[in-house]
Amino acid sequence: MKFGIVTFPGSNCDHDTHHAVVDVLGEEAAYLWHKDHDLAGADVIILPGGFSYGDYLRAGAIARFSPIMVEVVAHAKRGGPVLGICNGFQIACEAGLLPGALLRNDGLKFVSEPVRIRVENAETMFTNRYERGQVLRMPIAHGDGRYVADDATLDRLEGEGQVVFRYVSGPGDADEYWSPNGSMRAIAGVVSQAGNVMGLMPHPERAMDLLLGSADGVGLFESMLAKVAA
Amino acid sequence: MNRFRVALHILPRRGILDPQGKAVADALQTLGFKSVEDVHVGRHVVVELQARDAGAAEREAKAMCERLLANPVTEDFEIAGVSAS
Numbered sequence: 001m002k003f004g005i006v007t008f009p010g011s012n013c014d015h016d017t018h019h020a021v022v023d024v025l026g027e028e029a030a031y032l033w034h035k036d037h038d039l040a041g042a043d044v045i046i047l048p049g050g051f052s053y054g055d056y057l058r059a060g061a062i063a064r065f066s067p068i069m070v071e072v073v074a075h076a077k078r079g080g081p082v083l084g085i086c087n088g089f090q091i092a093c094e095a096g097l098l099p100g101a102l103l104r105n106d107g108l109k110f111v112s113e114p115v116r117i118r119v120e121n122a123e124t125m126f127t128n129r130y131e132r133g134q135v136l137r138m139p140i141a142h143g144d145g146r147y148v149a150d151d152a153t154l155d156r157l158e159g160e161g162q163v164v165f166r167y168v169s170g171p172g173d174a175d176e177y178w179s180p181n182g183s184m185r186a187i188a189g190v191v192s193q194a195g196n197v198m199g200l201m202p203h204p205e206r207a208m209d210l211l212l213g214s215a216d217g218v219g220l221f222e223s224m225l226a227k228v229a230a
Numbered sequence: 231m232n233r234f235r236v237a238l239h240i241l242p243r244r245g246i247l248d249p250q251g252k253a254v255a256d257a258l259q260t261l262g263f264k265s266v267e268d269v270h271v272g273r274h275v276v277v278e279l280q281a282r283d284a285g286a287a288e289r290e291a292k293a294m295c296e297r298l299l300a301n302p303v304t305e306d307f308e309i310a311g312v313s314a315s
Contacts, residue, residue, distance in 0.1 A: 057273075057298070057299070058301055061298065061301070062298075065298070093303075094301070099303075100303060101301055101303040101304045103242075103247075103304060104249060104250060105249070106247060106249045108249050108250065108253060146247075148246055148303070148304055149303065150303075182247065182249070
């Protein structure tokens with residue numbers, strides 16, 4: 001299976017993502033430059049983390065109009081899988097591929113730390129290797145991670161199982177939602193109504209090896225392999 | 231065609247937590263500005279453009295806000311002024 005990893009000016013997790021796909025999963029990956037007009041035959045598109053265009057105007061607002069995004073949106077409309085991580089989540093929201101928006105953390109500080117997230121829906125093409133209720137450990141590193149949408153949208157997301165991950169507090173307290181950034185309803189990740197686009201603020205590509213603190217991100221990539229290859 | 235300068239105000243939508251505005255309001259209170267009830271921090275954008283007349287310049291700026299300059303999910307915008315430049 002081939003992954004296409006988009007590099008925008010200011011992306012800085014593209015190499016970590018490439019490492020996760022190629023070295024850990026043993027799959028094929030291609031970097032896609034933001035000015036490219038084709039997806040190089042990739043089955044899955046990943047919008048990686050970083051600070052595309054310096055987060056000018058709003059995080060993701062300018063990257064969303066990069067030439068490659070025309071192809072990414074077309075790929076998503078055809079049902080092709082798209083995964084947005086951190087800045088990629090912000091870009092996917094700005095592009096209208098996912099509902100809601102990501103605003104400045106409520107504490108106004110950049111937060112870089114490992115967090116615990118709970119799998120709320122293990123039926124998606126991005127989470128089928130996890131169990132519902134499973135708590136994963138992954139790092140976050142963002143200044144604009146506060147997920148916001150209007151109440152009607154949030155109710156709909158919850159009703160349709162589109163809330164995929166929520167932040168939870170420490171061990172033994174797995175049911176208590178807690179948000180490191182003020183996200184509404186402690187939402188850390190959502191999936192599109194059609195189920196083929198997911199965005200999350202935590203970094204699964206930085207949780208691929210126990211040597212570095214957590215291998216909980218591996219399941220997310222393996223989920224895609226299982227589903228897309230099938 | 232004439233040259234116009236359009237000033238735009240983009241503000242966080244009312245009801246959505248504005249931590250920056252709240253921090254500034256708290257700081258003003260601390261400084262003794264007890265009259266302060268609320269503060270909203272947004273962006274002020276000035277676009278210089280060519281248009282037939284002021285109305286056309288305003289319509290163009292509105293389209294820019296809807297397309298890129300403001301996020302329709304979280305922000306509101308207003309045209310603060312149009313002047314020939």
